[in-house]
Amino acid sequence: MSAEGTAKPDAAVVRDALGVGVAVGLSGFAFGVTSAGSGLGLLQTCALSLLVFTGASQFALVGALAAGGSPFTAAAGAFFLGVRNAFYGLRLSQLLAVPRALRPFAAQWVIDETTAVTLAQPTRRAARIGFTVTGLSLYLLWNLTTLLGALGAKAIGDTDAWGLDAAGPAVFLALLAPMLKTRTERAVAGLAVLLGLGLLPVLPAGVPVLVAALAAPVALFVEGRRIGRTRRSAPDGTEEGR
Amino acid sequence: MNTWIAIGLTVLGCYAVKLAGLLVPAGAMERPLVRRLAALLPVALLAALTAQQTFADGHALVLDARAAGLGAAAVALVLRAPFLLVVAAAVVVTAGVRAIGG
Numbered sequence: 001m002s003a004e005g006t007a008k009p010d011a012a013v014v015r016d017a018l019g020v021g022v023a024v025g026l027s028g029f030a031f032g033v034t035s036a037g038s039g040l041g042l043l044q045t046c047a048l049s050l051l052v053f054t055g056a057s058q059f060a061l062v063g064a065l066a067a068g069g070s071p072f073t074a075a076a077g078a079f080f081l082g083v084r085n086a087f088y089g090l091r092l093s094q095l096l097a098v099p100r101a102l103r104p105f106a107a108q109w110v111i112d113e114t115t116a117v118t119l120a121q122p123t124r125r126a127a128r129i130g131f132t133v134t135g136l137s138l139y140l141l142w143n144l145t146t147l148l149g150a151l152g153a154k155a156i157g158d159t160d161a162w163g164l165d166a167a168g169p170a171v172f173l174a175l176l177a178p179m180l181k182t183r184t185e186r187a188v189a190g191l192a193v194l195l196g197l198g199l200l201p202v203l204p205a206g207v208p209v210l211v212a213a214l215a216a217p218v219a220l221f222v223e224g225r226r227i228g229r230t231r232r233s234a235p236d237g238t239e240e241g242r
Numbered sequence: 243m244n245t246w247i248a249i250g251l252t253v254l255g256c257y258a259v260k261l262a263g264l265l266v267p268a269g270a271m272e273r274p275l276v277r278r279l280a281a282l283l284p285v286a287l288l289a290a291l292t293a294q295q296t297f298a299d300g301h302a303l304v305l306d307a308r309a310a311g312l313g314a315a316a317v318a319l320v321l322r323a324p325f326l327l328v329v330a331a332a333v334v335v336t337a338g339v340r341a342i343g344g
């Protein structure tokens with residue numbers, strides 16, 4: 001948090017960062033396979049990992065395209081998933097104090113994993129090392145395994161027979177699980193599932209996910225009203241339910 | 243061509259929001275409501291995407307081997323398995339159920 005907390009050995013920071021970078025970097029293989037299985041070419045698959053480099057958005061994009069969504073709804077879903085990175089950047093720019101000239105380059109590494117490692121560091125030096133090592137190891141491995149996965153998918157043939165179409169939703173679930181901390185988050189997730197599945201048969205591909213995103217503002221609105229109501233009237237304890 | 247349009251838009255959009263976070267002065271996005279919405283938006287999208295990619299076949303809802311795979315992933319998550327193992331569990335169980343003929 002502060003610029004000078006308790007010092008942490010550089011080697012320990014590097015070890016933590018590599019642990020995350022290598023583990024998550026390897027899952028680029030699942031993306032490469034999924035993307036190729038969704039009908040994207042080798043160049044398209046690799047371009048996504050090199051240039052988008054934020055896993056959830058990449059999986060969402062190829063999934064939406066495979067389902068027959070228009071390029072615009074598919075890109076919109078991927079974009080909205082990427083918006084959280086802006087808020088990570090906000091925290092990181094304070095912690096890392098990135099020089100202005102380096103910001104366009106550092107920006108590409110502002111993702112879930114680098115943020116998690118960087119926020120866990122006690123000093124600015126450790127934060128900078130953590131961010132750089134996680135970013136570099138993850139970027140290199142993610143792109144290498146994407147390439148291998150895309151090549152492997154061609155060799156495998158029918159990726160569904162190998163259960164690889166379950167990799168995408170499993171990645172989403174693994175990212176989602178730690179976010180479900182309070183009742184509001186669980187309510188948002190539940191409402192989004194209902195909207196996403198319920199509207200699937202009636203709306204064009206890709207659109208139901210965008211409508212499901214409305215669960216977030218709806219939950220905030222309901223939450224705000226509930227807080228307002230409990231403030232105004234004395235709570236009688238019976239309205240605990242939902 | 244459509245695929246390249248989607249890729250191009252996603253590349254530009256995702257890079258722009260990453261860069262915005264590093265460039266925008268802290269005050270602009272620090273409003274509690276905006277922060278809260280940014281935290282909840284991925285929850286809604288990820289939940290909807292998980293459900294769709296598990297139960298959707300085109301415009302139809304189906305219950306097939308993927309559901310068993312996702313169940314395995316959920317169990318792995320409850321057991322605090324590492325990220326890669328969670329994905330592997332889903333893939334292996336889905337393939338296994340398909341091989342058996344589910």
